[in-house]
Amino acid sequence: MQFLMLANHLIMLAGGIDGDKRPLSGSERWGVTLVGLGVVIAALAILVGVITLFGKIFESVNANQKAKAEAAAAEQKKAKAAAAPAPAPVSAPAKAPVKPVSPAPVQATASTANTDDDEVIAVISAVVAMMSEADGTVYQVKSVKPASGGGFSGRSAWAMDGRRQNVNHTF
């Protein structure tokens, strides 16, 4: 019975409580509390669901991209093994300790990556070998990856031009 009375008050709350009303009845006090807390929890619980869903989608997209990249790398390795010796590790005098060079930000799209990779790696290795000879330190090219996002590839010429104008324009 009391539950029904409270339910009735909750329905009446839909019309709102008069702000100047004093004092509030017991059902109104608890009605506001229950409805308020319920709506806040419901709203944020919906956000939990939506954001979790988005998170899962992005994780699976990232996982797929990673798997594709790994598969491409494995294929490339096989192709290299079958073909002539790759230009890879540059070993100059082995007197100094080996310092890995951080990967160079090579701009390459996915479609061109497979065909141009060997040439790009050869060029990078040649530059690294020159550096090795110059300072007497042994460097090793461990990986060459296409830079993801940013750079010029992520922005259209129009956007770049707009940005340039914005930066140069002084108000």
Place this chain on the structure above:
Amino acid sequence: MLQILQDILGGLWETSGLYGLTQHPANLLMMCISFLFMYLAIVKEFEPLLLLPISFGMFLSNLPAVLTEDMIFHAEYWNMPQSVDWLWMVLHDGGLLDKLYLGVKLQIYPCLIFLGIGTMTDFGPLIANPKSFLLGAAAQGGIFFTFVAAAYLGMSAAECGSIAIIGGADGPTSIYVSSKLLDGADSNLNTGTIALAAYTYMALVPVIQPPIMKALTTKEERAIKMPQLRTPSKTEKIIFPVVVTLVVALLVPSAASLVGMLMFGNILKESGVCSRLVDTAQNALMNIVTIFLGTSVGATCTASNVVNLDFVKVLGLGVVAFGLGTACGLLLAKLMNKLSGGKVNPLIGSAGVSAVPMAARISQKVGAETDPTNFLLMHAMGPNVAGVIGSAVAAGVLLSVINY
């Protein structure tokens, strides 16, 4: 000749501030209270960026002036029915702080502050662990249970809502709600007293929260180490503000102004293409609005508004609201810890009472007291920023349920 001199001097005396002080001695008390707040802001550094403008605004509005045209703030203007004539009167006859207070009355400043907060907030920890939203929601229990407590003290619905929102530990939200609910209401309370209580307790978060946190958790629970959070992608961070605004606006349209501006600020930041706007919102705009908001809200703390029993009730219920909010967040975090098999440190629950980033820092500090190698800060930032969204939603609910 002597009579003329006497008349002139008498007239001068009767228009002087000293004469005004003899007529309104309570103003002197208010000026002393403003000095106390200035001391707390400058020497103790309790929320100085807000407490100092508030206390100086309080000082300015309590300066004794006999002639109404000399007054820097007219408290009586803000209890009148609002109309075009009223607006003209405020603009034409009002003092400087009356004109600045229009930004509070029209709910402009709180929304602009939320824009600035959005540009400074990283929602990454919340995106990485969306369950933190629930902790932010639970901590809003402080708001609604305080509503009941205020109602039991015989307050009206508008007063209950205005006091209860202090439990959200969010200054702009408290100002936003109270300025709407108390607008023209027959009440001794006003936006200034609510804001003063809210900012005072926010400054006292390091004092109020730790005892409750220690009382409601065991040493073993406080020592729980949580796994490292994943790093959300840039795309996720850009989609997040759009999704949150959409969901909140669909469910609680009254909260759309606050949440919308918060998320607008955030998307400006996360997009990475509006660096100049972000810089302005974070610095210049935020600082200007803080000065206007602080001084004008402080100006509403006149003797008639503060020296009464209702203000004492606001102070008492404010502590209750903060304490209950902290306890609700902690208790839900304890429940989540049990359900997850001991993977959630309950201390992060107390950060659900927005107060960004102070509440998260308290979680980190109390956790580090038990185990100095335990780093809870990033885990606590999730519930902390969820608390900002939660308190804005709670504000929207109060504004929807209470007719003003």
